[in-house]
Amino acid sequence: MDPLSLASISLFDIARFRDTYTARSSIASRYIEARRDTLLTHFVDDIDSLKSLMDDTGAVISGSLALRLFLPEDAVQWPINDMDLYVPNSSCADVVTHFIRQGYQLSNQSPSSAPYAYGDMTQIETVITMINSGKKVDIIISKSSSSILPIFFFHSTIVMNYFNSNTFFAAYPELTKRKRGLINGIRFASGSLSDRSLSCLLKYTARGFKFARDLNSWETEDAADSHQCGEHFDCPQRLRTSVDRGCFTVKIGSSEDQRHEATRPVAWCLGGSPCNIDTVELPSLVFAVT
Numbered sequence: 001m002d003p004l005s006l007a008s009i010s011l012f013d014i015a016r017f018r019d020t021y022t023a024r025s026s027i028a029s030r031y032i033e034a035r036r037d038t039l040l041t042h043f044v045d046d047i048d049s050l051k052s053l054m055d056d057t058g059a060v061i062s063g064s065l066a067l068r069l070f071l072p073e074d075a076v077q078w079p080i081n082d083m084d085l086y087v088p089n090s091s092c093a094d095v096v097t098h099f100i101r102q103g104y105q106l107s108n109q110s111p112s113s114a115p116y117a118y119g120d121m122t123q124i125e126t127v128i129t130m131i132n133s134g135k136k137v138d139i140i141i142s143k144s145s146s147s148i149l150p151i152f153f154f155h156s157t158i159v160m161n162y163f164n165s166n167t168f169f170a171a172y173p174e175l176t177k178r179k180r181g182l183i184n185g186i187r188f189a190s191g192s193l194s195d196r197s198l199s200c201l202l203k204y205t206a207r208g209f210k211f212a213r214d215l216n217s218w219e220t221e222d223a224a225d226s227h228q229c230g231e232h233f234d235c236p237q238r239l240r241t242s243v244d245r246g247c248f249t250v251k252i253g254s255s256e257d258q259r260h261e262a263t264r265p266v267a268w269c270l271g272g273s274p275c276n277i278d279t280v281e282l283p284s285l286v287f288a289v290t
């Protein structure tokens with residue numbers, strides 16, 4: 001299989017292809033690494049120093065850029081707008097200094113409590129926007145020492161992905177591969193979705209994603225989707241962890257995987273409406289495992 005045909009399949013399937021056919025593994029590995037680096041060069045000239053920054057601080061890239069890296073290269077038509085870098089709270093100054101050295105300037109800083117920003121239930125302390133000749137990086141400072149905790153508060157499962165210098169992670173690889181997203185029950189904690197969450201869902205709906213609050217919404221479309229409620233990894237009533245078998249974690253590049261304290265495991269349950277009346281309804285929750 002040549003790199004061109006790899007462009008038509010998701011990272012999830014490329015990783016399986018790599019692991020199944022040892023002789024082809026270097027082709028798939030090089031493709032994954034090159035695609036990741038191409039995305040990074042949209043934002044910085046010195047991608048090695050950005051990777052070192054992520055190694056040192058435990059910062060990770062999430063949002064639409066991580067989703068783009070997961071989906072087949074050929075399937076993503078939307079433009080590359082910005083990079084969302086999630087940063088543990090103690091590394092704020094280091095990360096801002098890094099981007100100033102890379103030619104970026106401070107554009108805006110919003111407290112997470114601002115009505116236009118991310119709302120209360122996000123574990124986000126603040127968002128610092130930096131710009132450089134049309135390039136935009138949002139530095140999202142976690143309220144805690146975990147860089148990845150805010151990711152599990154996102155509006156839906158399609159963006160519960162991240163990558164750093166040596167790893168790509170997806171919490172719901174099977175659903176995301178099929179452009180399906182479950183809405184996070186924790187976003188309904190105040191009774192309704194925020195305007196920001198709604199506008200994100202509408203944006204991704206326009207990009208071909210389908211959203212629901214439980215798996216049954218799709219079962220009428222595909223009988224193979226029927227599931228053991230509360231047991232299936234994609235069921236919103238299942239308690240999950242970021243190291244369980246439902247997650248997809250793939251190594252990128254040749255450097256050793258150095259799990260940073262900032263990416264220690266997270267446990268979560270999407271919660272929300274149960275899939276059927278027999279299901280024991282679990283609350284929506286997210287917490288870092290110490």
Ligand SMILES: [Zn+2]
Nearest residue numbers: 229230235275
């Ligand atoms: Zn279920």
